[in-house]
Amino acid sequence: MPPETDISRRRRISAPKSSAMASSCSLITIWCFLLAFVCPVPSAAVPAVNRTRNQWITAHLKRVNKPAVKMIKAVPSPDGDVIDCVPSHLQPAFDHPKLRGQKPLDPPERPRGYNRSSAANDVKLQAWTISGESCPEGTVPIRRTTPGDVLRASSLRLFGRKPAGVRLRRDSTSSGHEHAVGYAMGDQYYGAKASLSVWAPRVTIGSEFSLSQIWVISGSFGNDLNTIEAGWQVSPQLYGDGRPRFFTYWTTDAYQETGCYNLLCSGFVQTNNKIAIGAAISPTSALNAGQFDIDLLVWKDPKHGHWWLEFGPGLLVGYWPTFLFSHLAEHANMVQFGGEIVNTQSSGFHTSTQMGSGHFAEEGFRRAAYFRNLQLVDWDNSLIPLANLRLLADHPNCYSIQGGVNRVWGNYFYYGGPGRNVRCP
Template sequence: MASFKNSVLLILLTMAIIIVADAAKKGRVKASEEEKKELKRQLKAINKPAIKSFKTENGEIFDCIDIHKQLAFDHPLLKNHSVQMKPTNAPEWITSNNISQKVGLFQFLQKGISCPHGTVIVKRTTIQDLIQSQRLKSIGFNSPRHVLTEGNNIDLTGHHFATADYGYSRIYGVKGNINLWDVHVSNDQVSIATMAIAEGPIEHLASISVGWMVNPLLYQDHIHLYTYWTADGYTKTGCYDIKCPGFVQVSKRIPLGVLLQPVSVYGGIQKEMDLSLHQDHATGDWWFVFGGENVGYWPKSLFIGSGLVKGAHLASWGGQVYSPVKEKSPVMGSGHFPEEGFGKAAFVNGIQIIDGSGEALIPQIYTIKTHESTPMCYTTKYVHDDDEPWIRAIYYGGPGGCIG
């Protein structure tokens, strides 16, 4: 009965959002008092009661939620799910050379923001967030895509890629250190640095992607940590961060959707974040780890009937951008081509995978292929072996300016 009520609430919420979004134009949108009242009522189904709350300097609100009462458990497949506080197995990643600086766990949130034991930290969803998310769909960007979807029935109009892809053998985890750049895009554009895994035929494509995103309609400002998942080729399942039931948060220090800072400086200090995804061999859950901190996981049950139940067959690292039709595409990465090299071009280093035995491996050179959907605007350079300073890495990106 509870799951039925939640489904009804979400349907009513969607209807209310659409009513407001139909009148939306670029920028922030104002709702009538009646619409606000309805949206606030429906937001109670999304924003769980907070034990403690914080408001940041840029106006974002973070709530400390009882770990057992988070939104994830509104999903009908997770009705009787027991929270896994940590994975039963943790990969021992291979240490590699590093000449850039990693962003620490405590650099995201301002001092004084700390959640008590037994809670998790989540970014509060607002009425404006919901209106803007609907606006994002109306301009044609429903979600991050994957190069796997090219040549299939999924609309990739406005999407551009520059990635390195691994599909040589089945994998159970991926890792990469993603370079941080706070680029400027217009209100209707999106620029992403991503690491993703995927499995299954296109109609049942299951995929998880993590990284950073500059997306004014979704995050309002600057560069934010993002996640996205789907179990049916971006059709009905999945969402960003915790905007729908599914992802089980366990960290009380790293909220999804958080503003990332500090970032890289062109010709100066380079900043990166250490991300990994791996499947727990005992439970089948897919864990998201940031800088050694277990942020949370996508339970195996979300993917039963599609892929990712027993590993993945494709991994990808690199960049993606989106721009509406007839509008020039935005910058990707740092906005500079890979040929400019370290300190100027965006990169992902420390590329690794987990094989069937659970061991971390540095992929063989021939198993990684670069992909450039629009090479006149964005390219990829694969760095390996004797190419200093990393064993396996890519430079990617470009200034944009393409249409279509």
């Protein structure tokens, strides 16, 4: 059980086959432009393929990197990100036909029972803001996408997206994705809120990741699955490093053709000039030392039907327009909180990629990662305690979960683990 006093000490913020591939390369398809270095192409054709590949990469970067009125190089920060301050109406969302020519909406009414922190405008939650940087009013901070970011992807089509075949079914055969989650299902949900600790788990290879997030889910677990996702993740393939970064995701067809991470496609509309989606979170929790957590709130605006996201103590980040979705245009029928990793078994055995802090739930406070103060948003736009929380770990010998309820933390759980160990071969 976590201690029931001294909350301020726990938080530092107030508040293909080769022949087929050769054929593809002879046709010089977009997919092989990015994979030319693994395609069996005649040596004389390599320069031409590389030139064309680079042209497609350049064109793609022009689409995702919008003209900025200000560029911020995070020199004091070890992440080395470049943040572009892009006029709000020019951000990627407004490339969507249904948003073209529009501007971001005004903030909606927050759910009843939620107290916004008075420190929201002064708090520093990301590495690029440590020196006091922010973007001007009327702009949004966007992490600049680099050629390296694109080249790390398995293909241009999959850049910024989860691979098709990812499922949220809770079984041991789910495409190498393993979870330790708390969830509620079977009712109509209009949002979710929680505080989650931030760590920097070790990810073994670039094609794996480790994350901690909230899922807001609707539809069946077939091709019509709708999800809204937000939290922090360590993803070397997506970001090129091992730092925990604030991220968002959405899909309306079970990750097949729609949706993306962050602002890498048209969809999520950002309204905040102080938070960069995809940027590193700072500080992080330390083993047997200070614990740092962030608040996340996702809720459906009852007036317009859009799904809004709040990060940290009252920082409204933006919204997913309701037209992006089918089932979530109405409501969610499942909410999940917790951790996820990818286990590629690249060496023939279970990955050593860590979840959470890399320590099991049973180790408790200051050692295991946690979610606390789990709440739901009901039909009346009110925050309510989460009752009947169900806990599930796909592989408890690799990553475990353990929950409870108390006066200070409300509904909470610890989760995570080291991956491969004597009980998880």
